[in-house]
Amino acid sequence: MSPEGTVTIDHVWKRFRSDRGRRLLRDHVSRLGRRVSGREDAAQWRWVLREIDFKIEPGESVGFVGSNGAGKSTLLKIISGVMFPHTGRVAVEGRIGALIEVASGIHPELTGKENISVFGTLLGLGKSELARKYDEIVAFAELEDAINRQVKFYSSGMKTRLGFAIAAFLEPSVLIVDEVLAVGDQMFQQKCLDRMRTVLHSGTTLLLVSHDLAAVGATASRAIWLADGTMQADGPVDEVLAGYRTAIEKEAASKIELEGEIRISNFTTFGGSGGAITTSGPCSVSFDVTAPQAKHANFFIGVSQGAATPIFAVRKEGIRVSEGETHVAVDFAGIPLPAGGYFIWFAAFEVKTGREITPWQPIGPLLVEGGRLLDATPKAIVRLSPVFVEAQWTVSD
Amino acid sequence: MNSAIPQIPDSPPPEWRYRRALRVGTSLRELGRSRHIISGLVVRQVRSQYSQQVLGLAWAVLAPLAQMLVFTFLLNRVGNSTFSTGGVPRPLFLYVGLTAWSFFSSSVSSAGSSLVGNPLLNKVYAPREVFPLSQVCSSGVDAIASTALLPLLFLAAGRWPSSTFYWFPVLVLILVTATVAIALAVSALTVYVRDLRSGLPLILQLGLFLTPILYPISQIPTQFRALTMAINPIAGVVDGLRACLFYNQAPNPTYTLLAAGSSLLYLVGGFLLFKRLETGFADVS
Numbered sequence: 193m194s195p196e197g198t199v200t201i202d203h204v205w206k207r208f209r210s211d212r213g214r215r216l217l218r219d220h221v222s223r224l225g226r227r228v229s230g231r232e233d234a235a236q237w238r239w240v241l242r243e244i245d246f247k248i249e250p251g252e253s254v255g256f257v258g259s260n261g262a263g264k265s266t267l268l269k270i271i272s273g274v275m276f277p278h279t280g281r282v283a284v285e286g287r288i289g290a291l292i293e294v295a296s297g298i299h300p301e302l303t304g305k306e307n308i309s310v311f312g313t314l315l316g317l318g319k320s321e322l323a324r325k326y327d328e329i330v331a332f333a334e335l336e337d338a339i340n341r342q343v344k345f346y347s348s349g350m351k352t353r354l355g356f357a358i359a360a361f362l363e364p365s366v367l368i369v370d371e372v373l374a375v376g377d378q379m380f381q382q383k384c385l386d387r388m389r390t391v392l393h394s395g396t397t398l399l400l401v402s403h404d405l406a407a408v409g410a411t412a413s414r415a416i417w418l419a420d421g422t423m424q425a426d427g428p429v430d431e432v433l434a435g436y437r438t439a440i441e442k443e444a445a446s447k448i449e450l451e452g453e454i455r456i457s458n459f460t461t462f463g464g465s466g467g468a469i470t471t472s473g474p475c476s477v478s479f480d481v482t483a484p485q486a487k488h489a490n491f492f493i494g495v496s497q498g499a500a501t502p503i504f505a506v507r508k509e510g511i512r513v514s515e516g517e518t519h520v521a522v523d524f525a526g527i528p529l530p531a532g533g534y535f536i537w538f539a540a541f542e543v544k545t546g547r548e549i550t551p552w553q554p555i556g557p558l559l560v561e562g563g564r565l566l567d568a569t570p571k572a573i574v575r576l577s578p579v580f581v582e583a584q585w586t587v588s589d
Numbered sequence: 590m591n592s593a594i595p596q597i598p599d600s601p602p603p604e605w606r607y608r609r610a611l612r613v614g615t616s617l618r619e620l621g622r623s624r625h626i627i628s629g630l631v632v633r634q635v636r637s638q639y640s641q642q643v644l645g646l647a648w649a650v651l652a653p654l655a656q657m658l659v660f661t662f663l664l665n666r667v668g669n670s671t672f673s674t675g676g677v678p679r680p681l682f683l684y685v686g687l688t689a690w691s692f693f694s695s696s697v698s699s700a701g702s703s704l705v706g707n708p709l710l711n712k713v714y715a716p717r718e719v720f721p722l723s724q725v726c727s728s729g730v731d732a733i734a735s736t737a738l739l740p741l742l743f744l745a746a747g748r749w750p751s752s753t754f755y756w757f758p759v760l761v762l763i764l765v766t767a768t769v770a771i772a773l774a775v776s777a778l779t780v781y782v783r784d785l786r787s788g789l790p791l792i793l794q795l796g797l798f799l800t801p802i803l804y805p806i807s808q809i810p811t812q813f814r815a816l817t818m819a820i821n822p823i824a825g826v827v828d829g830l831r832a833c834l835f836y837n838q839a840p841n842p843t844y845t846l847l848a849a850g851s852s853l854l855y856l857v858g859g860f861l862l863f864k865r866l867e868t869g870f871a872d873v874s
Contacts, residue, residue, distance in 0.1 A: 203601070203605055205600075205601045205605075208872060209872075209873075220781055220782045220783070220784070221782060223781060224778070224781045224782060224866075227781065227865065227866055227869060228862065228865050228866070239599075239600070242597050242601075243597050243601070269711070269871065272714050273714040274710070274711055274712070274713075274714050274871050275871040275872065276607065276609065276868040276869075276871075277607045278601070278606070278607060279601040279605040279606055279607050280601075280605060280607060281607070288714065290712070290713070290714075297708075297709060297712065297713065299633055299637050301636070301637035301640060302633060302636055302637055302640070306632075306633075306636060309629070309632075310629045310630070310632055310633045311629075312629075313625045313626055313628070313629035314626055314629055314630070314709065314713055314715065315713060318625070319625060342640075422597055
C-alpha cells in the first residue's frame with residue numbers, strides 16, 4: 193500500500209451523455225435496464241476525460257489548469273469519490289477533504305451552531321474533533337455574536353465564511369480546493385490562505401483548481417494542464433504554466449476582432465534596435481489607426497497577462513487623428529515584465545464628450561523572450577502580478 | 590515536462606472498463622462508519638422541519654390523530670362498512686395501522702426525492718445510502734412520537750394492550766426492513782426515471798387502500814390473503830400488530846413468516862439495485 197496522501201490515477205476515462213431533446217419514458221426505462229444489466233448503451237456519448245494517468249506523492253501540491261470545460265472539476269470529483277470513472281482505476285490513500293462551493297451544505301433554517309455540528313459531520317469531522325475545534329471555527333468565521341441565530345438571517349458573506357470555516361478545519365491527507373479563493377472580503381481571503389498554508393505545512397497533499405494562474409504558480413510545485421479532456425502537460429509548475437499561457441495567448445490572438453470606429457492595422461512589437469523584447473529592456477509597440485473622420489481623442493494602451501490580469505496601462509491625452517491612416521508608436525524604456533506571453537490592450541475616447549470611440553480590448557500579443565523569470569515566492573498562496581523588478585540585496589551584520 | 594501521449598484513441602480499450610466489484614461486507618462496514626453522517630442529516634431534517642413551528646414535534650402526533658378521526662368518521666358515516674373490529678374501538682383499531690403505514694409511506698416518498706437534485710450528492714463524499722436512510726430515520730422519529738401516544742389512546746378507550754404485546758419489536762423490525770428496502774430501491778430508480786417523482790404519491794395512496802389498514806385482513810378473500818402477505822409485508826405487519834396488541838394472540842405465524850421473508854428478499858434486492866445504479870448518480874442527478 194502506498195503511504196497516506198498518495199493519489200494514483202490510472203488510465204481514467206469519463207464520458208457524459210450528449211444526446212439532446214426530450215426523452216420518452218420508454219427511453220428512461222430502457223436506459224435503466226441497460227444500467228442494471230451492464231450492457232453497452234447505444235446513446236451518444238461525449239468524452240470529457242480521456243486517458244488521464246498520473247501519480248501524486250504525499251505532500252505534493254499540484255495545480256490543475258485549463259480552460260472552462262477542460263474536465264478539471266470532473267477529474268476532482270472522480271478523485272474525491274463523488275463520481276465514478278468510466279474506465280481505469282483511482283486510488284487515494286487517506287482522508288480526502290474538499291474545499292468546495294460550500295453554500296449547499298449550509299441549511300438556512302438551522303442556527304450557525306447547529307450547522308457547524310451537522311455540516312462538520314457531513315464533511316467527515318468526528319464528534320470529539322468538532323467539539324475540540326468548535327471555538328476555533330467560530331472565531332475563524334468571525335461569527336461569535338451571530339452563532340445562535342438562524343442562518344437565513346445571515347448576510348451572504350457570513351454564510352460563506354461559516355461554510356468555509358467548517359471546511360477549513362478538516363485535517364485531511366489530501367486536500368482538494370476547487371476555485372474557492374474568491375471567497376469573502378480581502379481580510380477573510382488572507383485568513384483562508386494562511387489557513388491553507390498551515391494545512392499544507394503539515395504534509396497534506398494539495399490538489400488545486402484555479403483560473404488564477406498566479407495563485408497556482410505560487411502554491412503548487414507541479415501542474416497538470418488539461419485541454420479538452422486530455423492531459424496536455426504534466427511537470428514543474430513554471431514550465432507547464434508557461435506552456436499554458438503561451439497557448440492562451442496564441443488562441444486569444446487568433447480570435448482578436450476589433451470593434452469600434454477606429455480600426456487598427458499593422459500591429460507590431462519590437463525590442464531594442466528592432467530585436468526581441470527582453471525583461472527590463474526597451475520595448476516599442478506600433479500600429480496604424482484608421483478613422484472614418486478626424487477625431488480628437490484620448491488613447492489608452494495597457495498590458496495584461498492571460499487576457500485577464502491587467503498589469504499596467506498608460507494614457508495619452510489629446511491625440512489628433514486625421515481622416516484615414518495615422519501611425520502610432522509607444523516606446524517603453526524598461527519593460528518590467530518577466531519572460532512570457534502578454535497582451536496589448538487599447539481604447540480611445542473622445543476628448544470633449546468622453547464618448548467611447550473604441551472600447552477597451554486586446555489588439556495584439558506581446559512576447560517577452562529575454563530569459564528573466566520571477567523569483568520563487570515563499571511556499572504559500574500569494575497572489576503575484578507578473579512584474580519583474582531589479583533588486584540589489586545587501587546583507588550585513 | 591512530459592508531453593501528452595501523442596495519439597489518444599477515440600475510445601478506451603473495452604477491457605479497461607471500470608467495474609466496481611460489489612463487496613457487501615465492505616459497503617456495510619463503510620455505511621457503519623457513516624452512522625454519524627446519517628445522524629447529522631436526521632438532526633438537520635428534524636430540526637429544520639420543526640424548529641420554527643409553534644407546535645414543533647407535536648405535529649408528528651397531530652397528523653396521524655387527525656387522519657384517524659377523518660377515517661373513523663368516513664367509515665362510520667359515509668362508507669357502508671360492516672366489518673367487525675372484534676370489540677376494539679374503531680379509532681384505536683385504525684390508529685395502529687395508520688401509524689405503521691405513515692411511517693412506511695413518508696419514508697418512501699421522502700427517500701424518493703433524497704437523491705435527485707440533492708446538492709450534497711455532487712459535493713460531499715459519503716456512501717450514497719446515507720441519503721435515503723436518513724429520510725427513513727427522520728420518518729422514524731415521527732413514528733416514535735405517534736407511537737408514544739398509543740398508551741394514551743388505550744387509556745382513553747378504557748382497555749390495556751394485550752399481554753402478547755412483546756411481539757411488537759419483532760413486527761417493527763419487519764416493518765423497518767421492508768421500509769428500508771423499498772426506500773433504497775425507489776430513491777435509486779427515481780434518479781433514472783423522474784416520472785416516479787409524480788407517480789409515487791399516487792402509488793402510495795393506492796397502497797393505503799390495498800393494504801388492510803382501514804379494514805381487517807378478514808375483508809380480503811381467503812385465497813388472496815397469503816399472496817397479499819407475500820407481496821406486501823406491511824399487510825402482515827399490521828395484522829400482526831393488531832393480533833398482539835388487541836386480541837391477546839401471537840401474530841399469525843404464516844403471515845409473519847411470509848412478511849419477514851419477503852421484506853428480507855426486498856432488502857437484498859433493493860440494496861443490490863441501489864449499488865448497481867449508484868455509479869451513475871452523480872452523472873445524472
